[in-house]
Amino acid sequence: xxxxxxxxxxxxxxxxxxxxxxxxxxxxxxxxxxxxxxxxxxxxxxxxxxxxxxxxxxxxxxxxxxxxxxxxxxxxxxxxxxxxxxxxxxxxxxxxxxxxxxxxxxxxxxxxxxxx
Amino acid sequence: xxxxxxxxxxxxxxxxxxxxxxxxxxxxxxxxxxxxxxxxxxxxxxxxxxxxxxxxxxxxxxxxxxxxxxxxxxxxxxxxxxxxxxxxxxxxxxxxxxxxxxxxxxxxxxxxxxx
Numbered sequence: 001x002x003x004x005x006x007x008x009x010x011x012x013x014x015x016x017x018x019x020x021x022x023x024x025x026x027x028x029x030x031x032x033x034x035x036x037x038x039x040x041x042x043x044x045x046x047x048x049x050x051x052x053x054x055x056x057x058x059x060x061x062x063x064x065x066x067x068x069x070x071x072x073x074x075x076x077x078x079x080x081x082x083x084x085x086x087x088x089x090x091x092x093x094x095x096x097x098x099x100x101x102x103x104x105x106x107x108x109x110x111x112x113x114x115x116x
Numbered sequence: 117x118x119x120x121x122x123x124x125x126x127x128x129x130x131x132x133x134x135x136x137x138x139x140x141x142x143x144x145x146x147x148x149x150x151x152x153x154x155x156x157x158x159x160x161x162x163x164x165x166x167x168x169x170x171x172x173x174x175x176x177x178x179x180x181x182x183x184x185x186x187x188x189x190x191x192x193x194x195x196x197x198x199x200x201x202x203x204x205x206x207x208x209x210x211x212x213x214x215x216x217x218x219x220x221x222x223x224x225x226x227x228x229x230x231x
Binding site: 004041108 | 150158159161162214215217219222
């Protein structure tokens with residue numbers, strides 16, 4: 001069974017540009033999460049999809065970040081326009097449907113975003 | 117606010133020794149705790165979890181202890197091997213709350229195992 005995959009693995013963009021990150025969850029996982037780790041900080045939750053719906057987007061830092069999951073399969077996270085402080089590693093995770101948090105979240109390898 | 121932190125940012129041990137990694141949390145509503153291992157270039161990998169109605173849970177070479185009184189979590193690795201070298205994160209979750217999918221991570225402890 002394939003794990004969570006993320007694309008690209010690394011992206012370098014200039015301040016003000018737009019970047020779109022993609023996540024493909026494990027097949028059959030209704031829950032999809034985005035997290036990020038900026039330099040020197042802990043991994044922080046961004047948002048949680050259940051199928052195509054946003055269950056919790058309390059961690060989204062501002063309106064420059066837009067996450068979508070059309071069709072309830074893969075998800076994209078767009079940053080527009082990117083700022084220097086957006087640099088970090090963006091992780092995607094997925095889990096089975098449970099209606100609670102008591103299922104293991106499987107993480108992808110992450111996308112390293114560098115904004116110059 | 118919620119926070120999960122680690123007492124020690126680095127831990128260096130000899131192969132074959134036992135390792136103990138500690139974690140403190142502040143959200144008394146947390147009811148689910150997880151330890152993750154992250155190797156270079158990879159995402160966090162699940163190691164073991166424990167629910168708040170338990171004090172101890174054992175896996176293969178790993179044991180997690182939960183002390184709710186002092187809001188403390190620890191991960192014990194028996195007979196540590198060089199392949200255990202990685203960054204270890206504790207994470208907590210309020211599985212019964214509205215943000216039930218949100219994991220709150222600690223800063224991470226770097227474990228280095230010397231042959």
